[in-house]
Amino acid sequence: MVEITSNTDALEAVRTVRQVRQYEEGAVSPDDLNQILEIARWTGSSRNTQPWHFVVVDDRRMLKQLSELRENITWVADGALAIAILLPDENPPHEAYDAGRVTERIMIAARFLGLGSGTAWFGEPEREAKAKQLLGVPETMSCHSVVVVGPYITSKDPRPTGPKPGRKSLDELVSYGAYGETR
Ligand SMILES: Cc1cc2nc3c(=O)[nH]c(=O)nc-3n(C[C@H](O)[C@H](O)[C@H](O)COP(=O)(O)O)c2cc1C
Secondary structure (H helix, E strand, C coil), X not given: CCCCCCHHHHHHHHHCCCECCEECCCCCCXXXXXXXXXXXXXXXXXXXXXXXXXXXXXXHHHHHHHHCCCHHHHHXXXXXXXXXXXXXXXXXXXXHHHHHHHHHHHHHHHHHCCCEEEEEECCCHHHHHHHHHHHCCCCCCEEEEEEEEECEEECCCCCCCCCCCCCCCHHHHCCCCCCCCCC
């Protein structure tokens, strides 16, 4: 559990939510899982449609099979569990936004509970189709990603070809009043 004794601590905990790809062996307790799912459940969505369905996967064989669907997600095998995000595939732009929001909330909840988490995308339609088959997802629904959760070692990216770490500066990202204007 992250120690939060002030708003500053809480803001810092949110700021430092990172993609975790290296996990320790060990479980996520049923209480922690429940809290994460509660936070997910209360995520806002387009017209409050709450389009998601979550499949919690903690079977090691299944995690391994999912991890083998794409080179970039081999680390899925090492998490304590993964939460697959299923969507009705009726309004992809809205659902993509909703899925992003719920993913981030799961990751923030995990961080507050002292756990690591990371989003893993299945990628091309053929890979997603295999993931859907493994997870028993109905043909009509989509399942682009899982959020892996577990006790973690580090948020350092172990992949040799991972993206550049860090963030752009606020100067690069923000205008005031109109595009390109500074303060
Ligand atoms: C839409 C989306 C898809 C992603 N897919 C993957 C993925 O398949 N595998 C992976 O290791 N990271 C994936 N990531 C994580 C990004 O690489 C990560 O958010 C970014 O590098 C920033 O990492 P940091 O928060 O640890 O600095 C994805 C992130 C997003 C938003």
